[in-house]
Amino acid sequence: MHVLIIGAAGMIGRKLTTRLVADRGLGGQEITALTLVDVIAPQAPAGFSGRVATEALDLSAPGAAARSIAGRPDMIFHLAAIVSGEAEADFEKGYRINLDGTRALFEAIRQEGTRQPYAPRVVFTSSIAVFGAPFPEAIGDEFFCTPLTSYGTQKAIDELLLADYSRRGFFDGIGIRLPTICIRPGAPNKAASGFFSNILREPLSGQEAVLPVGEDVRHWHASPRAAVGFLLHAATLDTKPLGARRNLTMPGLSATVGEQIAALRKVAGDKAANLIRREPDATIAAIVAGWPRNFDPRRAIALGFRAERSFEDIIRVHIEDELGGKLPV
Amino acid sequence: MHVLIIGAAGMIGRKLTTRLVADRGLGGQEITALTLVDVIAPQAPAGFSGRVATEALDLSAPGAAARSIAGRPDMIFHLAAIVSGEAEADFEKGYRINLDGTRALFEAIRQEGTRQPYAPRVVFTSSIAVFGAPFPEAIGDEFFCTPLTSYGTQKAIDELLLADYSRRGFFDGIGIRLPTICIRPGAPNKAASGFFSNILREPLSGQEAVLPVGEDVRHWHASPRAAVGFLLHAATLDTKPLGARRNLTMPGLSATVGEQIAALRKVAGDKAANLIRREPDATIAAIVAGWPRNFDPRRAIALGFRAERSFEDIIRVHIEDELGGKLPV
Numbered sequence: 161m162h163v164l165i166i167g168a169a170g171m172i173g174r175k176l177t178t179r180l181v182a183d184r185g186l187g188g189q190e191i192t193a194l195t196l197v198d199v200i201a202p203q204a205p206a207g208f209s210g211r212v213a214t215e216a217l218d219l220s221a222p223g224a225a226a227r228s229i230a231g232r233p234d235m236i237f238h239l240a241a242i243v244s245g246e247a248e249a250d251f252e253k254g255y256r257i258n259l260d261g262t263r264a265l266f267e268a269i270r271q272e273g274t275r276q277p278y279a280p281r282v283v284f285t286s287s288i289a290v291f292g293a294p295f296p297e298a299i300g301d302e303f304f305c306t307p308l309t310s311y312g313t314q315k316a317i318d319e320l321l322l323a324d325y326s327r328r329g330f331f332d333g334i335g336i337r338l339p340t341i342c343i344r345p346g347a348p349n350k351a352a353s354g355f356f357s358n359i360l361r362e363p364l365s366g367q368e369a370v371l372p373v374g375e376d377v378r379h380w381h382a383s384p385r386a387a388v389g390f391l392l393h394a395a396t397l398d399t400k401p402l403g404a405r406r407n408l409t410m411p412g413l414s415a416t417v418g419e420q421i422a423a424l425r426k427v428a429g430d431k432a433a434n435l436i437r438r439e440p441d442a443t444i445a446a447i448v449a450g451w452p453r454n455f456d457p458r459r460a461i462a463l464g465f466r467a468e469r470s471f472e473d474i475i476r477v478h479i480e481d482e483l484g485g486k487l488p489v
Numbered sequence: 490m491h492v493l494i495i496g497a498a499g500m501i502g503r504k505l506t507t508r509l510v511a512d513r514g515l516g517g518q519e520i521t522a523l524t525l526v527d528v529i530a531p532q533a534p535a536g537f538s539g540r541v542a543t544e545a546l547d548l549s550a551p552g553a554a555a556r557s558i559a560g561r562p563d564m565i566f567h568l569a570a571i572v573s574g575e576a577e578a579d580f581e582k583g584y585r586i587n588l589d590g591t592r593a594l595f596e597a598i599r600q601e602g603t604r605q606p607y608a609p610r611v612v613f614t615s616s617i618a619v620f621g622a623p624f625p626e627a628i629g630d631e632f633f634c635t636p637l638t639s640y641g642t643q644k645a646i647d648e649l650l651l652a653d654y655s656r657r658g659f660f661d662g663i664g665i666r667l668p669t670i671c672i673r674p675g676a677p678n679k680a681a682s683g684f685f686s687n688i689l690r691e692p693l694s695g696q697e698a699v700l701p702v703g704e705d706v707r708h709w710h711a712s713p714r715a716a717v718g719f720l721l722h723a724a725t726l727d728t729k730p731l732g733a734r735r736n737l738t739m740p741g742l743s744a745t746v747g748e749q750i751a752a753l754r755k756v757a758g759d760k761a762a763n764l765i766r767r768e769p770d771a772t773i774a775a776i777v778a779g780w781p782r783n784f785d786p787r788r789a790i791a792l793g794f795r796a797e798r799s800f801e802d803i804i805r806v807h808i809e810d811e812l813g814g815k816l817p818v
Contacts, residue, residue, distance in 0.1 A: 251657065292733055304633045306652065306734050313653040317646050323635065324642040328580065404621055405635050 161186060162193040164233035166219065166265065167240030169198035171344065172285070175388050176237060181208045186235065187396035197228050198240065219261035225268035229280075232272065235395055236282045236331075238265060244289060245351055247311035258314035266321055270330040282322065282333040283394045286407060288380060288452050290316040290337060298456040301409060308450050319407040326399075326406050334394045334402065336460075339412030339467070342381040343478040352447045356381065359417070360424055360475060363435040366488055372441035375418035378453040382412045382467040383477040393465055401463065411467040413474065414454035423471035427479075428487055490515060491522040493562035495548065495594065496569030498527035500673065501614070504717050505566060510537045515564065516725035526557050527569065548590035554597035558609075561601065564724055565611045565660075567594060573618060574680055576640035587643035595650055599659040611651065611662040612723045615736060617709060617781050619645040619666060627785040630738060637779050648736040655728075655735050663723045663731065665789075668741030668796070671710040672807040681776045685710065688746070689753055689804060692764040695817055701770035704747035707782040711741045711796040712806040722794055730792065740796040742803065743783040752800035756808075757816055 163180060167173045177196060185191055193211040196202040201216040213231070217224045219240060229236070240261065241247075247254030262284070272278045289312035290305040305316040319335045326333040344357040348369070355372055356379060362369035382390075390410050399406070415423075425433040457465075468474045479485060492509060496502045506525060514520055522540040525531040530545040542560070546553045548569060558565070569590065570576075576583030591613070601607045618641035619634040634645040648664045655662040673686040677698070684701055685708060691698035711719075719739050728735070744752075754762040786794075797803045808814060 302633050304631050305649070307649070308656070308733055310653055310657070313649050316649050320634070320636070320642050320645050320649075324639055327637070328639070404637055 161189040161191050161235060162195070162231060162233040163191055163235045163237070164195040164197065164228065164231075165202075165237045165239065166197045166228060167238065168196035168202035168214075169200050170239060171346070172341070172384065172387055172391075173198065173202065173237075173239050175384055176239070176391055177202070177205050179388050179392070181205045186392065193231065193233075195228070195231060195233060218257070219264050220256045225261070225264035226271070228265065229268050229272060232278060232280075234280055236265075236269075236280050237391060237395070238262065238282060238284045241285070241311075241315075243351065244287075244309055244311040247314060248309050251310060254310045254314060258311065259317055262318045263321055266325050266330070270325065273330055279329060279331050281395060281399075282331045283391055284318060284322050284333060284335045285391075286315045286319050286335045286337045287312065288337050288339060288409065288455070290319065291452050293450045295452055298414075298454040299409070299452055300456045301459045323404060323406040327404050332399055333406050334397075334399060335407035336390050336394050336465075337407065337409045338387055338390070339380045339382040339410060341384055341387055342474055343383070343482075345384070345478070345482045352444050353451075355444070356417075356420070359436050360420060361478065363424060363432040364428055364475070364478065364483065364487060366432075366435070368435050368437055370439050371417065371436050372439055372444040373417060373448055374440070374445070375421065376416055377445075377448055378414060378416045379448070380412045380414055380452055380455055381471075381474060382410065383474045385477045385481055386467045390465055397463060405459075408460045408463070408465070409455050409457040411457050411461050411465050412455065413468050413471065415471050420471050423475055427472055427475045490518040490520050490564060491524070491560060491562040492520055492564045492566070493524040493526065493557065493560075494531075494566045494568065495526045495557060496567065497525035497531035497543075498529055499568060500675070501670070501713065501716055501720075502527065502531065502566075502568050504713055505568075505720055506531070506534050508717050508721070510534045515721065522560065522562075524557070524560055524562060547586070548593050549585045554590070554593035555600070557594065558597050558601060561607060561609075563609055565594075565598075565609050566720060566724070567591065567611060567613045570614075570640075570644075572680065573638055573640040576643065577638050580639060583639045583643060587640065588646055591643075591647045592650055595654050595659070599654065602659055608658060608660050610724060610728075611660045612720055613647060613651050613662060613664045614720075615644045615648050615664045615666045616641065617666050617668060617738065617784070619648065620781050622779045624781055627743075627783040628738070628781055629785045630788045652733060652735040656733050661728055662735050663726075663728055664736035665719050665723050665794075666736065666738045667716055667719070668709045668711040668739060670713055670716055671803055672712070672811075674713070674807070674811045681773050682780075684773070685746075685749070688765050689749060690807065692753060692761040693757055693804070693807065693812065693816060695764070697764050697766055699768050700746065700765050701768055701773040702746060702777055703769070703774070704750065705745055706774075706777055707743060707745045708777070709741045709743055709781055709784055710800075710803060711739065712803045714806045714810060715796045719794055726792060734788075737789045737792070737794070738784050738786040740786050740790050740794050741784065742797050742800065744800050749800050752804055756801055756804045
């Protein structure tokens with residue numbers, strides 16, 4: 161099996177690559193070739209015995225999408241996107257990368273199929289940003305997409321294209337709407353959502369973190385490990401039961417900031433929890449107020465997708481996967 | 490006020506033009522200029538005292554969209570599209586006209602605004618084809634878009650673009666999802682939906698018509714006059730209450746074929762109703778089975794959009810507007 165990962169240099173892309181190499185296969189099939197693509201050339205993974213190609217490609221550049229699938233991969237993970245903040249700040253770049261780039265990939269697959277039959281599985285990472293407030297108490301699987309950002313608009317359009325190209329038989333697509341990934345490894349960043357991870361990751365390493373919103377703020381979370389699990393499950397499940405409804409809200413954990421802090425206190429003690437400094441920020445509070453808080457993702461659960469059930473679990477995943485299994489003393 | 494109609498040569502475009510010329514204005518403002526665009530040059534309307542320009546333009550051709558708005562119209566009606574059947578038969582043409590053409594228009598408006606502030610009202614005709622079965626008993630305003638045709642996909646994408654461009658302030662857009670238009674004037678056509686009009690229009694003129702489905706088939710209808718009314722209301726209403734949710738399912742009348750025939754019998758007698766010949770067609774029945782049957786369009790009704798309340802009314806509109814107010818003896 162030949163696997164292509166587009167967006168392989170990103171956080172999820174790297175974790176997915178590591179997992180595929182560790183598993184040596186996908187859905188019972190051996191992975192014999194791995195193509196890793198991103199706007200900067202991804203690192204080739206250590207310990208993989210098959211063929212590896214890495215390439216720096218911008219899907220929206222002429223010919224790039226065709227080039228990315230020239231090896232006719234059987235499985236395509238399309239994770240590449242510019243993030244919400246950048247897509248909002250740079251309108252043209254957002255549409256170029258997040259819409260035109262994705263459409264170019266889908267078109268390249270279709271065109272390849274006109275030359276010789278070709279219909280790979282395509283797993284596309286969408287986002288809960290396809291939804292925009294006001295929301296019901298829990299957003300159901302049939303709730304409409306009215307994004308409040310250009311990023312969410314671009315993802316919602318990609319979902320529609322994916323469903324139509326799949327219906328036409330050009331590929332076998334599935335779109336998965338990821339929750340906010342928590343705990344994101346790495347340094348604190350300036351994304352409006354950054355604090356959800358910062359207030360756990362930093363104290364777990366003995367560092368201070370800033371909380372810009374109230375403890376009653378509720379949001380929808382899953383760990384990086386759960387996200388990789390979603391991707392693998394989406395890659396291997398039977399897509400027939402999806403019918404024409406190819407885009408799924410992934411399961412997650414709805415939790416308040418207060419519940420996050422209580423879990424931190426339980427796992428790492430008062431000393432860690434006391435490293436959170438409250439610095440209310442009205443701008444961030446206003447942005448976050450428009451975000452989804454809770455979902456009722458029955459279809460994905462019925463199809464076997466699984467996320468964490470408690471924030472202690474989310475914290476333990478971080479300790480195991482990022483901190484070598486132990487808290488710093 | 491300068492009004493641009495794109496798709497002015499089509500049935501609704503011509504009726505809208507006629508109505509605007511008869512009204513001499515829109516929302517209390519005089520119409521001083523009228524630009525009529527379509528893939529074939531529309532006819533200039535008789536009896537209009539303002540400036541008229543007509544032009545044959547394909548929005549998806551390079552430069553055409555910019556050209557269409559070069560006169561900086563205050564009000565843009567974008568009705569142009571290739572129909573469902575053609576968009577399904579010709580994948581590339583469908584996306585080129587229905588997606589790229591519309592996006593080119595939106596982009597041309599945005600670009601014009603970068604030169605000199607410009608934010609016209611844009612009224613876009615979407616379709617109930619943005620919805621795909623299975624459906625609830627009546628489709629509510631928050632039901633998701635999972636189209637089962639490329640045409641419906643293209644319209645759903647256009648809706649998302651319209652909402653994002655409006656949110657950004659590039660224009661003041663409103664998308665209206667038209668019901669199936671009944672009674673369509675003109676000759677019977679081969680559209681799968683054609684029979685809904687044929688079985689009324691033909692008998693009203695003393696001609697036979699073919700009914701390919703059972704009398705229990707339920708569908709969602711509005712007259713051409715109601716459709717023009719939707720367009721005028723969308724052009725003049727206050728868009729502030731729409732918020733970011735700029736696309737609305739229009740009101741209509743949910744009726745079975747049996748109810749259509751009963752109304753025909755009531756208005757035009759047994760002789761007319763007996764001109765309907767039953768010739769079941771499994772292919773058409775299967776297509777129609779995937780179509781929406783009923784809606785609960787509360788938002789549009791609250792905003793003042795109005796459709797017919799009975800099929801007798803729909804038939805009377807046809808007699809008044811197409812048959813000079815009388816049935817042929």
